[in-house]
Structure formats: structure tokens, C-alpha cells
Amino acid sequence: MSMQDTASSGVALWRLVADGIERGIADGRFAAGDKLPGEMEIAETYRVNRHTVRRALAALAERGIVRAERGSGTYVEAQKLAYPLRSRTRFSEIVGADGREPHGRLIEASEDVATRELAKELGLKTGAPLVRIEAIRLADRTPICVSTTWLSAELFPGAGEVFAATRSMTKLLEHYGVRDYRRGATRITAGIVDATDAARLDLPLGRPILVVDATDHDLVGKPLVTKHSRFAAERVEFLVEP
Amino acid sequence: MSMQDTASSGVALWRLVADGIERGIADGRFAAGDKLPGEMEIAETYRVNRHTVRRALAALAERGIVRAERGSGTYVEAQKLAYPLRSRTRFSEIVGADGREPHGRLIEASEDVATRELAKELGLKTGAPLVRIEAIRLADRTPICVSTTWLSAELFPGAGEVFAATRSMTKLLEHYGVRDYRRGATRITAGIVDATDAARLDLPLGRPILVVDATDHDLVGKPLVTKHSRFAAERVEFLVEP
DNA sequence: CCAAGTTGTCTATGATAGTAGACAACTTCA
DNA sequence: TGAAGTTGTCTACTATCATAGACAACTTGG
Numbered sequence: 001m002s003m004q005d006t007a008s009s010g011v012a013l014w015r016l017v018a019d020g021i022e023r024g025i026a027d028g029r030f031a032a033g034d035k036l037p038g039e040m041e042i043a044e045t046y047r048v049n050r051h052t053v054r055r056a057l058a059a060l061a062e063r064g065i066v067r068a069e070r071g072s073g074t075y076v077e078a079q080k081l082a083y084p085l086r087s088r089t090r091f092s093e094i095v096g097a098d099g100r101e102p103h104g105r106l107i108e109a110s111e112d113v114a115t116r117e118l119a120k121e122l123g124l125k126t127g128a129p130l131v132r133i134e135a136i137r138l139a140d141r142t143p144i145c146v147s148t149t150w151l152s153a154e155l156f157p158g159a160g161e162v163f164a165a166t167r168s169m170t171k172l173l174e175h176y177g178v179r180d181y182r183r184g185a186t187r188i189t190a191g192i193v194d195a196t197d198a199a200r201l202d203l204p205l206g207r208p209i210l211v212v213d214a215t216d217h218d219l220v221g222k223p224l225v226t227k228h229s230r231f232a233a234e235r236v237e238f239l240v241e242p
Numbered sequence: 243m244s245m246q247d248t249a250s251s252g253v254a255l256w257r258l259v260a261d262g263i264e265r266g267i268a269d270g271r272f273a274a275g276d277k278l279p280g281e282m283e284i285a286e287t288y289r290v291n292r293h294t295v296r297r298a299l300a301a302l303a304e305r306g307i308v309r310a311e312r313g314s315g316t317y318v319e320a321q322k323l324a325y326p327l328r329s330r331t332r333f334s335e336i337v338g339a340d341g342r343e344p345h346g347r348l349i350e351a352s353e354d355v356a357t358r359e360l361a362k363e364l365g366l367k368t369g370a371p372l373v374r375i376e377a378i379r380l381a382d383r384t385p386i387c388v389s390t391t392w393l394s395a396e397l398f399p400g401a402g403e404v405f406a407a408t409r410s411m412t413k414l415l416e417h418y419g420v421r422d423y424r425r426g427a428t429r430i431t432a433g434i435v436d437a438t439d440a441a442r443l444d445l446p447l448g449r450p451i452l453v454v455d456a457t458d459h460d461l462v463g464k465p466l467v468t469k470h471s472r473f474a475a476e477r478v479e480f481l482v483e484p
Numbered sequence: 485c486c487a488a489g490t491t492g493t494c495t496a497t498g499a500t501a502g503t504a505g506a507c508a509a510c511t512t513c514a
Numbered sequence: 515t516g517a518a519g520t521t522g523t524c525t526a527c528t529a530t531c532a533t534a535g536a537c538a539a540c541t542t543g544g
Contacts, residue, residue, distance in 0.1 A: 010257030010301065011434075011448030012501065018252070019434040019448075026433065026453075028359065038520065049503045054521085059252065070521045071510030080431070085482055117270065186482040189322070190432035190450040190475035191268065192253075192261040206253030206261075208432040208450040208475075233432035233450075240327055240428040240482055252501095254531065280490065291533045296491085312491045313540030490541070500531070511520070 011206065017046050018056035022065060022234065025076055035073040036066065059204070065234075081139055083231075084239040087182045090170055091137050091144075100139040104167040107134040107146070107200065109160025111153065118150055121215045121226040129153035133163050136200055143201045144236055147229040155224075173224065181224055186214040190233065201232045208233040253448065259288050260298035264307060264476065267318055277315040278308065305446070307476075323381055325473075326481040329424045332412055333379050333386075342381040346409040349376040349388070349442065351402025353395065360392055363457045363468040371395035375405050378442055385443045386478055389471040397466075415466065423466055428456040432475065443474045450475040 021042070024030050036042070039057070043050045057074055060066045068074045081098055095102035112132040119126045133149040149169065151159050155176070162172045173181060193201065193209045201209075210231040216224050263284070266272050278284070281299070285292045299316055302308045310316045323340055337344035354374040361368045375391040391411065393401050398418055405414045415423060435443065435451045443451075452473040458466050 009447035009449075010254040010260070012252035012254070014501080015252030016434075016437075016447060020436055023433050023436065026431065040520090051504085052502060055501090057521095068521065069511085072512075072520065074521080188430060188452070188480040188482060189268065189478070190452045191265050192258075192450055194262060194265065195258075205251035205258060206448075208434055210430070210432045237429050237431040240430060256531080282490090293534085294532060297531090299491095310491065311541080314490065314542075316491080485544105487544090488542085490539100492537100492539070494535105494537085496534080498531105498533085501529085503528080504526085505524105507522100507524085509520100509522070512518085514515105514517090 013048060014052045014055035014059065015206065017042065017048060017053055018059050020046065021056065021060060025065065026080065026234075026237075030076050032076050032079060034076045036076065038073065063204070063234075080234075081144060081236045082239055083236050084241065085183075085186065086241060088180075089183055092168065092170075095139045095144075098139065103138040103141075105136050105138070106160070106164045106167070107136055109133050109163065112150065114150075118226060122150065122152060122223045124152055131156060131159040133160055135163065135169075139235075142235060143203075143232065145229050145231040146197055146200045147227050149225050149227045151225045169225065178218060178224060181216045181218050184215045184217050184223070186212060188212050188238065193230070193232075197230050201230070203232050203234075210236065210238065255290060256294045256297035256301065257448070259284070259290060259295055260301050262288065263298065263302060267307065268322065268476075268479075272318050274318050274321055276318045278318065280315065301446070322476070323386060323478045324481055325478050326483065327425075327428065328483060330422075331425055334410065334412075337381045337386075340381065345380040345383075347378050347380070348402070348406045348409070349378055351375050351405065354392065356392075360468060364392065364394060364465045366394055373398060373401040375402055377405065377411075381477075384477060385445075385474065387471050387473040388439055388442045389469050391467050391469045393467045411467065420460060420466060423458045423460050426457045426459045426465070428454060430454050430480065435472070435474075439472050443472070445474055445476075452478065452480065 021036065030036060039050050039053045042053045046053070057066060057068060061068055065077055066074050067077050081095070083094055092102040110132050112130040114122065114124050114126055114128040114130050116126045118130065119128060130150045131153050134146070135149065136146045137144050159172060162175050163169070166172055166175065189211050190208055191211055193203050193205065193207050195205065197209065198205050198207070210233050212229045212231065213227070215226040218224055263278065272278060279287070281292050281295045284295045288295070299308060299310060303310055307319055308316050309319050323337070325336055334344040352374050354372040356364065356366050356368055356370040356372050358368045360372065361370060372392045373395050376388070377391065378388045379386050401414060404417050405411070408414055408417065431453050433451055433453055435445050435447065435449050437447065439451065440447050440449070452475050454471045454473065455469070457468040460466055
């Protein structure tokens with residue numbers, strides 16, 4: 001590999017090495033606690049200077065994914081959160097099942113009006129008043145995802161304040177008398193984090209994110225809320241059950 | 243935005259701009275055929291030099307996502323493939339439903355032995371003989387995903403040759419008398435494409451990919467094949483039905 | 485036709501990425 | 515204890531990234 005080989009992809013060489021190692025950890029090629037190959041060996045496999053490898057490892061170390069021990073080697077630290085995509089999915093339950101402490105925090109709540117697409121998802125008319133809630137969810141102290149949630153301002157007046165107090169979408173819906181709800185059709189794609197989300201997720205720029213668009217319905221199929229969520233890809237894996 | 247602000251994320255500034263525009267297209271902020279804002283305006287919104295914006299647009303143009311018209315503006319070209327993740331999912335049907343021509347191609351077939359994890363997925367013993375099939379799937383002439391597929395070499399002798407001839411996993415299984423099958427538990431995550439897959443998917447280095455691990459079962463639940471697929475995130479979106 | 489607004493091309497300059505080599509500091513193991 | 519192998523630090527050089535300004539070529543709408 002070399003700067004010419006990248007064909008000017010716009011990613012630094014050390015980033016490619018770091019991503020390669022990280023994927024090796026995600027794949028299970030390197031398990032938690034394992035010792036990585038030496039810097040020289042990594043440099044040879046990626047056909048890259050040792051200093052470039054060091055830069056890659058430094059970036060991974062800063063994110064807590066590996067840990068370097070002088071004279072000995074560099075060791076793997078990390079683990080992903082398993083996130084089942086069932087129709088009845090609650091963030092707090094998933095995180096709790098992983099033995100971690102779930103948290104939610106309101107970033108911002110504001111009034112908004114429905115675009116044509118939002119209106120269609122929520123079964124409202126274009127231009128209908130909405131509440132827009134920007135929130136972040138964490139496991140222990142690690143940010144997992146940021147979500148933009150839209151609800152009808154007529155059905156859920158003051159939803160922003162309620163969310164700020166309860167810090168939970170489930171409790172917010174309970175407050176309005178919704179006892180149970182189900183996830184509807186869900187779109188999943190991947191992208192690169194933007195500057196705003198990078199800061200909120202405590203993620204370096206350029207990292208991959210999983211983008212999930214979903215609408216929750218009550219038990220008779222009436223749309224309640226529609227969400228646009230961005231997950232730090234390196235901290236989570238989705239499980240789709242058949 | 244500036245080179246200092248990126249905090250050395252390892253991605254070039256023009257890449258961040260290109261990714262931002264691309265995400266705007268994916269989100270529907272810019273629809274197919276729309277005119278993008280002028281280079282000067284984009285430069286202002288990203289707080290970046292116009293030359294940097296030009297570089298970003300040039301990269302998008304080379305990938306066929308936008309088209310620049312001198313004196314007039316820059317216009318959007320692209321569309322994503324909607325990929326439903328139902329338990330009975332066939333690539334050719336999905337692509338056909340999108341009005342495009344599905345293709346498959348064998349990259350490589352080889353003998354392999356089951357690691358502990360592969361053995362567990364396939365209900366075999368560690369070290370059992372496997373056939374490993376590396377294949378690529380395309381819609382029209384656009385590569386959509388590369389998959390590594392493992393099957394028991396005892397249950398499916400010569401599977402590599404059969405796949406090379408039929409170019410379809412469904413037809414391969416039919417050849418061995420499997421009339422129907424279902425997708426089992428599926429893990430989805432995101433990452434950055436590596437050099438090998440980048441070449442196969444005709445993607446620039448550093449682009450995001452959707453990584454899908456799944457095992458297909460016959461109708462009584464016996465594991466048939468297990469797959470590790472990498473999708474070009476910019477060309478596909480997964481739909482999970484409730 | 486003209487003015488305003490667009491993309492295309494050129495030159496120039498400072499900051500950063502990547503390569504290269506040498507050596508120090510430390511750990512492991514025989 | 516000593517040799518081999520590891521990570522840490524320093525200097526130096528080249529290519530690329532990003533910015534900056536100026537102007538050409540072209541399209542659109544009045």
C-alpha cells in the first residue's frame with residue numbers, strides 16, 4: 001500500500017490501517033485480551049512505514065480499543081453491544097441485558113412542521129405541527145446513538161418537557177396513556193458521521209455510523225413516533241431475528 | 243471547518259464535504275435531478291475553500307453520483323437499492339423488483355476447515371471440511387455486495403463448481419435437492435471497506451460498508467450455509483419489516 | 485445583447501501525511 | 515545476565531492537502 005495506491009481516496013493511510021485492525025477485532029480475528037502482531041509485522045502486511053502503523057495504533061489506543069505496553073506488545077481491549085431489532089425493542093432493556101447501565105439525555109426539543117415524508121410516516125397532513133426531540137443514549141458512559149424523534153404536537157403536547165424529565169421514550173408514551181407500542185418498518189443503512197453527531201457520540205470524524213429510520217405504532221397500528229437514529233458502528237451490532 | 247478542527251481524524255476535508263453531500267442525497271434533502279447549491283454556497287456552509295468543495299464534487303462526479311454542468315450548476319444522479327430483510331430473501335428477486343438485471347459471479351472457491359465459530363453456526367464439529375465460496379452480486383453492472391459463503395463439504399460436494407455454473411446460491415441448493423430455505427439470525431454492523439473488497443465492489447478506499455452475517459436453514463431448521471457479506475452502503479438500504 | 489451567476493483552470497503558499505533511518509527504553513525468555 | 519524482540523522518540527525529506535486569489539468559459543434570465 002502507498003499514497004498512490006489509495007488513488008486519493010481522501011482517507012489517510014494510517015486510518016486505513018487502524019480500520020483494518022479494528023475490523024480484525026470486530027471479526028474475531030483478534031479477541032479481547034489478545035496481543036496484536038508487532039508494529040513491524042503490521043507495517044509489512046499493510047506495506048506501510050512503521051511510523052504509519054504507530055499512528056494507527058495511537059488512534060485506536062486513544063479510543064480505548066487497544067492498549068500498548070512498552071517492550072511487550074499491543075493488546076486488544078474492546079467489545080460491541082448486541083442490539084436485537086425485535087418489534088418490541090427497548091433501549092434500556094438491551095443495555096441492561098448486557099450488564100451495563102443505560103442512560104438517556106435530551107439534547108434539544110423544538111417545534112417543527114411535518115414535511116411530506118414525515119406526515120406520511122405519522123399519518124398526518126403536510127405542515128402539521130410536530131415536536132422534534134434530539135436525544136442521546138448511552139451505555140455506562142459510552143454514547144451509543146443519537147436520535148431525532150418526531151411526534152404530533154397535537155397528540156403529545158409538551159412532549160419535549162416530558163422527555164427531559166423522564167429521559168425515556170417509553171415513559172414519555174406512558175405519560176400520554178400509551179401502554180405498549182411496536183416498531184414498524186425499519187430502514188437501515190450506513191454512512192459517515194457528520195461533525196455534529198461526531199461531537200455528540202464522542203467519535204472522531206470519518207467514522208462509520210449505522211443509520212436507522214423507524215416508526216413506532218400502537219397495538220392497532222396507529223403511528224405514534226418516527227425516529228432517525230445514528231449509531232456508532234464500532235460500539236454496536238444489530239441482530240435481526242428471523 | 244478547518245484542518246485543525248478535524249483534530250486529525252485521518253479523513254481529508256474534501257472527503258467530509260463529499261460525504262456530507264452524499265448523505266444529503268441519501269436523506270432526500272437533494273432528490274435525483276435536483277440542482278445542488280453553488281460551489282461558493284457549499285463552501286460557506288462547510289466553512290471551507292471553494293477548491294476543497296470542487297475536489298469533493300469531482301469525487302462524487304467520478305462515482306456517477308452528481309453531474310456538473312458548466313455555467314449552470316451541479317445536479318444529482320443517484321438512487322439506492324431497497325433491500326428487504328425478510329426470512330425468505332432472494333437477491334435476484336429483490337434486484338428484479340427494482341427493475342434491474344441481477345448478476346452473480348464466482349470470485350474464488352476453495353476448501354477450508356471449520357473454525358469453532360463456523361462449526362457452531364453450521365452444526366458441525368470444529369475442523370470439519372468446508373467449501374468456501376467468494377462471490378460478488380451485481381445489479382445491472384453495479385456491484386452491490388461481496389459474500390463469503392461456507393457450506394459443509396460432505397453435504398455439498400463440489401459446491402464450488404456448481405456455483406460457478408449456476409451463479410446463484412438458490413440454484414446451487416436446488417441442485418442438492420434443497421427446495422426451500424430461510425434466513426436465520428442475522429447480525430448487521432457497519433465498517434470501512436478494505437483494499438480487497440474495495441477493488442471488487444469498485445469502491446474508493448475508506449467508504450462505509452454494511453456487514454451482514456447470516457445462516458440459512460432448511461424448513462426444519464437445519465443449517466445449510468453461513469455467509470459473511472459486505473454491501474456497498476452507498477448503493478443499498480436494508481428494510482426490516484416488523 | 486448584457487449582467488449576474490455558474491463551473492473550469494491556472495499559479496502560489498503554508499500545513500500535514502508518509503517515508504526513512506537511528507537509537508533509547510523496556511520486557512521476555514533462555 | 516545477556517540477547518532478541520518489543521514500544522517510544524528524535525531528525526529529515528518529499529508529496530499531498532487546504533487555502534487564496536484571479537480570470538476564463540459558459541448558461542440563464544431579463
